[in-house]
Amino acid sequence: MLRRTRVSENFRRARAALCCALLVFAALGASCGGQSGGGDIGASSGGSSSAPGARDARPQRIISLTPSTTEILAGVGAFARVVAVSDYCTYPPEVKDLPRVGGWSNPNLEQLAALRPDLVVFWDSQAQFVKDKIEAMGIRTLSVPSRSLEDAFTAIEQVGRATGNEAEAARLLRQTRETIETVRLRAAPLPRRRVLCVVDRVPGTLRDLYTAADGSFLVELIETAGGKSIAPPAQGGWGKLQKEAVLALDPDVIIDLMIHKTEGKFAEDTLAVWRELPALRAVREGRVYALREETMLHPSQFVGDTARRFAELIHPEVFKQ
Numbered sequence: 001m002l003r004r005t006r007v008s009e010n011f012r013r014a015r016a017a018l019c020c021a022l023l024v025f026a027a028l029g030a031s032c033g034g035q036s037g038g039g040d041i042g043a044s045s046g047g048s049s050s051a052p053g054a055r056d057a058r059p060q061r062i063i064s065l066t067p068s069t070t071e072i073l074a075g076v077g078a079f080a081r082v083v084a085v086s087d088y089c090t091y092p093p094e095v096k097d098l099p100r101v102g103g104w105s106n107p108n109l110e111q112l113a114a115l116r117p118d119l120v121v122f123w124d125s126q127a128q129f130v131k132d133k134i135e136a137m138g139i140r141t142l143s144v145p146s147r148s149l150e151d152a153f154t155a156i157e158q159v160g161r162a163t164g165n166e167a168e169a170a171r172l173l174r175q176t177r178e179t180i181e182t183v184r185l186r187a188a189p190l191p192r193r194r195v196l197c198v199v200d201r202v203p204g205t206l207r208d209l210y211t212a213a214d215g216s217f218l219v220e221l222i223e224t225a226g227g228k229s230i231a232p233p234a235q236g237g238w239g240k241l242q243k244e245a246v247l248a249l250d251p252d253v254i255i256d257l258m259i260h261k262t263e264g265k266f267a268e269d270t271l272a273v274w275r276e277l278p279a280l281r282a283v284r285e286g287r288v289y290a291l292r293e294e295t296m297l298h299p300s301q302f303v304g305d306t307a308r309r310f311a312e313l314i315h316p317e318v319f320k321q
Contacts, residue, residue: 058164059119059140065107065130068298069121069144070095072156075172075301078163084115090294105129113137119162147237149220152299153177172301179304180224183311186318187226193314195227196251196282199238199297200258204268206243206276213239217299218257218306225311225319227253247277253314254282256290257297289313 063084064070070089073079079092084099086107099115102108107130112120120134123146134141142162145151153173160169197218200210212218212229216237219229230249232239256270270290274283282288291309295302311319 057118059117059162061115061117061119062163063101063112063115063117063120064089065101065120065122065126066104066146067091067294068146068152068155068300069123069159071295071298071300071302072144072159072172073121073163075168076156076160076163076165077168078159078165081163083117084112109133109137113139121159121162146299147215147217149180149217149299149303152217152301152303155299156301176301176304180221180307183304183307183319184224187224187311187315190226190315190318192226192228193252194230194249195222195253195255195314196230196246196249197222197255198258203258204273206246206273209241209243209246211239211241213237217303218297221303221307221310222255222314224307225314227310227314243277247279250280251282252285252287254280254288255310255313256288257292258290259292259294259297287313 060081061083062073062078062081064073064082065086067086067089070079070082070085071091073082074092079094082098084101085095087100087103089095099111101112101115104126112134117139119140119142120130121142121144122130124143125146127143131141131143142158144155144158146155153176156169156173156176160166160172197212198209199212199218200208202208211231211234212222213231213234214229214237215234219231219237222229230251231241232245234240254274256274258270271288274280274288277283293309296306296309308319
């Protein structure tokens with residue numbers, strides 16, 4: 001994960017879904033995020049159980065350790081059984097009333113155990129940090145894949161199965177796929193505009209730019225929406241660029257997804273930041289877009305909404321906002 005000591009803890013919380021959810025792949029590489037497709041269920045449904053009958057029980061006390069799984073739990077109708085979430089979860093709004101059990105790789109295990117969960121859900125890339133420790137306490141776990149668009153679909157299915165909400169998950173998955181397919185079909189005959197998707201940088205500057213690259217679900221959504229990602233290949237689907245490289249790439253469209261404060265010390269005017277590179281086509285033509293919806297950064301059911309939003313920006317002549 002990208003850790004910046006110059007950023008306050010409060011600001012890091014606001015950006016956590018970004019820094020911890022996306023850039024972790026750049027730090028951990030293939031050891032945790034390089035493979036996609038299958039999730040892992042341990043000491044839980046589909047695996048060996050830590051208590052008699054646990055495999056067949058519908059979990060009643062669920063803890064989610066990453067924003068996208070919290071979103072999916074809400075989407076499949078299981079949020080009423082969620083008893084705690086990570087420090088970084090923001091959706092649904094009701095998460096504000098739940099206990100927070102810590103960060104992406106270092107949840108408070110004592111607090112977690114005291115909440116008596118019967119299912120803890122997290123990403124496969126978190127598994128190396130938390131899975132064995134949680135299962136050692138006799139608690140069921142579910143780790144879901146989190147890199148590609150297909151991983152998002154798989155995660156919905158797996159969460160639905162693990163919570164006993166298979167029918168709701170099937171309906172949610174069908175709706176999500178239909179939304180994406182509608183965007184794909186409408187964008188298919190349109191010209192492929194060259195897009196750079198920035199997921200992180202030093203606030204207020206163009207230093208340490210991190211971009212979505214091939215292999216990430218965000219690039220798949222850009223392609224669905226009628227764009228062509230021009231970010232260089234990068235391990236795990238997330239890469240680092242210097243601004244000089246951005247000048248050489250000269251994108252038609254820049255989508256800036258960096259989560260930042262709207263006021264206070266770390267507030268910024270994103271368009272003014274990008275005007276540091278006035279020669280860029282996207283800057284000259286006014287096609288730099290700052291999107292601040294945190295759900296866009298998460299491989300959950302919101303990938304359909306993100307595909308539509310990207311299409312509105314890449315091809316506004318066809319997709320009306």
